[in-house]
Amino acid sequence: MHLFFSVGEPSGDQHAAHLIQELQSRNPRTRCVGFGGPAMEAAGCKLNFRLTDMAVMGIFAVIPLLWKFYKVAQQAKKYFRENRPDAVILIDFASFNWWIAKYAKQEGIRVIFYLPPQIWAWADWRIKKIRRFADDVIVGLPFEQQWYADRGVKVEYVGHPFFDEVAEHRTDNHFLECWKSQKYRNVAILPGSRREEVQHNFPIMIEVMKQLHERHPDVRFLVACYREEHRRFCSSYLMAHASRLPVHLFVGKTPEIIQASLCCSMVSGSVSLEVLARGKPAVVQYTTDWFTYLVGKSMVKCRFMTLPNLFVNREVFPEFFVIGSTAKYVTRITEVLHGWLSVQERLDAVTDDVEQLRDQFTQTGATKRAAAHLLQRLEPADTLRPARAA
Numbered sequence: 001m002h003l004f005f006s007v008g009e010p011s012g013d014q015h016a017a018h019l020i021q022e023l024q025s026r027n028p029r030t031r032c033v034g035f036g037g038p039a040m041e042a043a044g045c046k047l048n049f050r051l052t053d054m055a056v057m058g059i060f061a062v063i064p065l066l067w068k069f070y071k072v073a074q075q076a077k078k079y080f081r082e083n084r085p086d087a088v089i090l091i092d093f094a095s096f097n098w099w100i101a102k103y104a105k106q107e108g109i110r111v112i113f114y115l116p117p118q119i120w121a122w123a124d125w126r127i128k129k130i131r132r133f134a135d136d137v138i139v140g141l142p143f144e145q146q147w148y149a150d151r152g153v154k155v156e157y158v159g160h161p162f163f164d165e166v167a168e169h170r171t172d173n174h175f176l177e178c179w180k181s182q183k184y185r186n187v188a189i190l191p192g193s194r195r196e197e198v199q200h201n202f203p204i205m206i207e208v209m210k211q212l213h214e215r216h217p218d219v220r221f222l223v224a225c226y227r228e229e230h231r232r233f234c235s236s237y238l239m240a241h242a243s244r245l246p247v248h249l250f251v252g253k254t255p256e257i258i259q260a261s262l263c264c265s266m267v268s269g270s271v272s273l274e275v276l277a278r279g280k281p282a283v284v285q286y287t288t289d290w291f292t293y294l295v296g297k298s299m300v301k302c303r304f305m306t307l308p309n310l311f312v313n314r315e316v317f318p319e320f321f322v323i324g325s326t327a328k329y330v331t332r333i334t335e336v337l338h339g340w341l342s343v344q345e346r347l348d349a350v351t352d353d354v355e356q357l358r359d360q361f362t363q364t365g366a367t368k369r370a371a372a373h374l375l376q377r378l379e380p381a382d383t384l385r386p387a388r389a390a
Contacts, residue, residue, distance in 0.1 A: 001029060004104075006091070006097050008097070013052050016039070016040050016089075018165060036052060087112055090111065097117075110135045115139070138156050138370050140366060141307070143310075160273060162274065163273065164368075179256075180260050184218055185341065187263060187337065190257075190271050191267055201287045204333075206247075209247065220247075221247045258275055258278045264282035276357060286320070320332060
């Protein structure tokens with residue numbers, strides 16, 4: 001079986017990698033190629049292009065890359081014509097993957113959206129594209145199945161693979177022992193997985209840390225950097241603007257940092273599911289410019305932007321869009337975190353709320369269910385191996 005993946009987000013790279021491993025364990029003849037990132041490559045996918053390196057945020061960041069996106073899309077078009085995979089599997093990265101879906105359908109190749117773009121939030125009119133280009137849609141959020149089914153789309157709900165990845169992660173207990181302390185309290189700082197996110201949000205997070213440190217000198221700030229280049233940026237910014245703050249930077253320790261902390265300050269994204277799975281309260285920020293905000297506001301149809309809040313349509317994690325002058329947002333974010341750190345009963349109450357939400361919505365097995373669904377659609381039954389034990 002020959003599958004082509006197109007994945008542009010770092011989180012999607014992880015989801016695709018786990019799916020590839022599960023598919024190959026069930027059918028060793030599965031051959032995976034396409035666009036993605038290092039996790040997919042490590043899982044055995046032959047990358048024709050490292051698409052995750054082009055994951056950027058905002059209209060102005062995308063414009064300089066348009067020609068490059070076009071050339072990569074043409075590369076896929078040529079590949080489909082000359083190699084004809086059995087199916088094309090797309091994970092999020094909507095604006096680019098619409099073109100990949102179109103080119104695949106032109107060649108009569110089956111198109112499967114796994115964790116499709118959240119068009120229910122910002123562009124429900126694009127359901128026409130889903131109906132035109134997608135043969136199957138596999139969703140990870142509990143309310144998405146009914147939303148797509150009501151609009152005539154063939155849909156399968158499997159749960160979100162992020163919870164599988166959290167459950168499978170082997171926690172570094174030595175790290176936890178070193179950084180959990182009776183003397184200090186930890187706050188997790190999660191500045192994002194994209195370069196632009198880190199550059200736009202970390203300076204605001206530093207100002208929040210300054211104000212919190214004045215009120216709570218026993219608090220340490222553990223920063224979870226997604227890549228080494230992010231750590232270098234954060235380190236440089238700290239040296240220039242807040243060298244005396246008790247800030248500690250790490251790469252590849254996001255789960256441990258969340259686990260070792262009382263609460264989190266994070267940039268909106270899929271990391272919110274990790275925070276939810278570990279039962280930690282969090283305040284969420286997203287920094288943007290006025291133009292992008294106004295364009296987005298005219299399109300977004302949901303009240304909240306953070307996935308755990310969307311599950312229950314209420315603000316479990318307080319959210320802040322940071323636009324223009326940042327001082328008032330720094331104050332508001334600081335007040336939320338200060339309230340949690342000052343009153344144990346308040347922190348306990350919000351932690352209980354998050355844990356109840358976790359118990360209600362975090363189920364494992366999504367990757368296995370997604371792989372089983374795909375293989376039932378794409379392969380004869382006698383070519384499959386039994387599923388591995390859960």
